[in-house]
Amino acid sequence: MFERIRKIGIVPVCVLDDAKDAAKLGEALCEGGLPCAEVTFRTAAAEETIRVMAKEFPDMLVGAGTVLTREQVDRAVGAGAKFIVAPGLNPDTVSYCIEKGIPIVPGVQTPSEIERGLAFGLNVLKFFPAEPAGGLKMIKAVAAPYTTVSFMPTGGISAANVRDYLAYDRILACGGSWMVKKDLVSSGDFAKIKELTREAADIVKEVRG
Numbered sequence: 001m002f003e004r005i006r007k008i009g010i011v012p013v014c015v016l017d018d019a020k021d022a023a024k025l026g027e028a029l030c031e032g033g034l035p036c037a038e039v040t041f042r043t044a045a046a047e048e049t050i051r052v053m054a055k056e057f058p059d060m061l062v063g064a065g066t067v068l069t070r071e072q073v074d075r076a077v078g079a080g081a082k083f084i085v086a087p088g089l090n091p092d093t094v095s096y097c098i099e100k101g102i103p104i105v106p107g108v109q110t111p112s113e114i115e116r117g118l119a120f121g122l123n124v125l126k127f128f129p130a131e132p133a134g135g136l137k138m139i140k141a142v143a144a145p146y147t148t149v150s151f152m153p154t155g156g157i158s159a160a161n162v163r164d165y166l167a168y169d170r171i172l173a174c175g176g177s178w179m180v181k182k183d184l185v186s187s188g189d190f191a192k193i194k195e196l197t198r199e200a201a202d203i204v205k206e207v208r209g
Contacts, residue, residue: 001083001103002124004061005152005173008036009166009204012197013065013154013177014185015040019048021185026053028190029180030060032197038065038085038175041072047079054080065175067104070096077102085152085175087128089113094120105152109133114146123148124172131156136164143170159199166207176200 005011012029014037016022022045029037035057039050041064053062063083064076073084073096084097089106097104098120107128108114117125127139130153134141139151153165154175165174179196 001061002150002172005036005083006150008034008061009173009208010034010162010200011036011038011063011152011154011173011175012180012200013038013040013175014049014180015042015177015182016045016049016185017043017182019045019052021188022049022052023056024188024190025180025185025193026057026060026062028194029197030057032179032194033201034179034197035059036061036063038063039081040065041068041076042066047075050076050081051079054082067093069093073097073100073102085126085154087126089116089125091116091120094122107154109138109142111142111145114142114149118146118149124150124152126175127151127153129155130165131161135161136168139165139170140168159196159203162200162203163207166204 039046064081065085067084067086083103086106094106105124105126107126150172152172157174157176158178162174165171179200184193
């Protein structure tokens with residue numbers, strides 16, 4: 001699964017207030033060339049959004065983000081999520097996902113947090129919030145001692161800086177929301193979302209071939 005994420009390169013981070021938009025958003029992402037979504041559990045519509053996307057687009061890689069508890073893990077996976085992303089490294093949530101055989105990408109910033117992830121046997125970690133925490137320069141600094149770890153940075157990444165991240169071989173993929181901004185979803189401008197998604201997919205091809 002992580003190899004699929006690496007090939008996709010950019011994971012759209014989606015916050016939906018109404019699951020009625022889920023199918024159209026999934027269609028725009030798939031047709032735009034990024035058949036993947038991290039649906040954040042920041043709204044009440046997250047669970048149903050995952051369910052709709054997973055059902056309507058079975059080849060799409062749909063995951064759940066901002067997952068903070070075991071209960072949210074169960075709800076997300078029950079709805080069809082294929083992976084879990086968390087903003088931090090909560091040992092209880094991580095161990096629960098490992099017990100259940102569910103891929104989880106917890107958030108880290110420091111060497112100590114990276115080592116906690118390694119102690120759980122994880123070698124893909126989220127770096128969050130990427131830009132406020134020092135960006136690519138910081139990632140390269142903390143990654144140096146941990147040669148088996150790949151990172152999925154999220155937070156402040158945009159079309160303007162994503163090329164630099166993707167060019168670093170320790171970046172599995174980047175999480176980004178610029179192609180799925182809430183105002184575009186709420187206004188129903190899925191054509192623009194598809195256009196921005198296509199531009200993002202083209203950047204991945206440009207950098208990674």
